[in-house]
Amino acid sequence: MRSLADEVLKGSRRALAQLLTVVENGSPGADEAIAALFPYTGNAWMIGITGAPGTGKSSLVNSLAKAYREQVKTVAIIAVDPTSPFSGGAILGDRIRMRDLSGDKGVFIRSMATRGNLGGLSRATRDAMRVLDAAGFNIILVETVGAGQSEVDIVRAAQTTIVVEAPGMGDDVQAIKAGILEIADILVVNKADRPGADNTVRGLRTMLELGHPAAKTHMLSHHGQLVRVEIANNQHENAFWMPPVIRTVATSEDRVVSGVDALIAAIVDHRRYIDENGLNNGLERQRIEIELYERLQSALMTRLQADVRASVLTDMIERIQARQIDPQHAVHLILETQKV
Known part of the structure; x- marks a missing residue:
């Protein structure tokens, strides 16, 4: 290889x-x-696009890719598709909707299956992002499967996270409860030419003002988390990132109406905010730490499953079912037996 x-x-x-x-x-x-x-990674800017089904994420990704190509930037797109329950493969719906990008040599599109992962990202997505980064793409767009409230995993991979809403979806309050708004660096109200767009924008802005943690602290906030970092410039001591709410009509050919230019400007502002406040290293360290623990947990589980005899597990399951032992005590016994 x-x-x-x-x-x-x-x-x-x-x-x-x-x-x-x-x-x-x-x-x-x-x-x-x-x-x-x-060793060749760390140069691309990773942008995650997430949100409920029907908000027009694929159309927005398509428009973003076109706009970046006009800036002579190379773009890689990872469209995380639902897994077919029959074949285990991706349905490839997003890739079909991005057909008009297929002839551009500066764009690479890859569909990946969720393979049952509930966080909205396939387990191999981060590795795929690294491959595309090493391949030299300037921008990597990752569109997550439209599972709505379960898509917080994108924060662990992307540097800028865009949450897409649409008028009339009725999920604003649900989004707050699920933490979706807290992971947003940028909020997009797509299909903003539809009735109810003004109410959606107003509602999201109100929710952000009331609930965004950075509004109540002098610490820097990013992805809804308070990040302890050394401020690179004293004038940004009290700065925080309040996610902007951008209106878009991704299917419009009119650049002003589409709102894509405004969205790209917001992405640039977010990247500048991270750079000027010295957040890059701290955020990357957080992502690495989370990924390392996840991979370590997976590797240890794989090793444990290989080492523990099936008969031992069967016996423990039967004892738990018979109320002879509780599940936590059973875990301790297995670990002691395996000397883990």
Whole structure:
């Protein structure tokens, strides 16, 4: 797989597609290839686009990609599709809707299946993002599956998170309860030409003003979390990022009406905010820490499942069902037996 990684670094699209398949399937050699590419990562800006079904996320991604291409920036798109319950493969609906980008050599589109992951991102998505980063793309757009309230995982991968709403969806309060607004760096009201758009914008702004944690503290806030960092510039000591609410009509050919230019300007502002306040290192460290713990947990679980005999687990399950032992005590016994 090292040779495949080398070809990716040389700009081979065929090798890129092959390696992404290897990574998504967890095939032998995937880890080796990721390790070879890792030193070349850290240059792309990762943008996550999430939100409820029917808000027009795919159309918005399509419009964003076109606008970035006009700026002569290369764009990679990862569309995380629902997994087919029959084949385990992605349905590829988003890729079909982005058909008009297919002839542009500066755009690479990849659909990935959720494979049952409830956070809205497939388990291989972060590795795929790293491959695309190493391949030299300037912008990486990640559209998560339209599962609404379960999509907070995007924060752990993206540097700018865009939450898309639409008039008449009736999920504003639900979004607050689920923490969706708290993960937003930018809020987009798409389909803003529809009735009720003004109310949606007004409601979101009110919710942000009342509930955004940064409005009540002098600490910096990002993704709804208070980030302890050294401020690079004293004049930003009391600064905080309040997510802007941007109106868009992603399907409009009129650049002013579409709102895409305003959205890109907001992304630029957010990136500048992160840079000027010295947040980059702290946020990256948080993402790395979370990912490291997740991978460690997964590896330990895999090793434990391989080491513990099925008969031991069966016995514990039967004892728990018979109320002879509680689940937590059973876990301790298994770990003591395996000396973990």
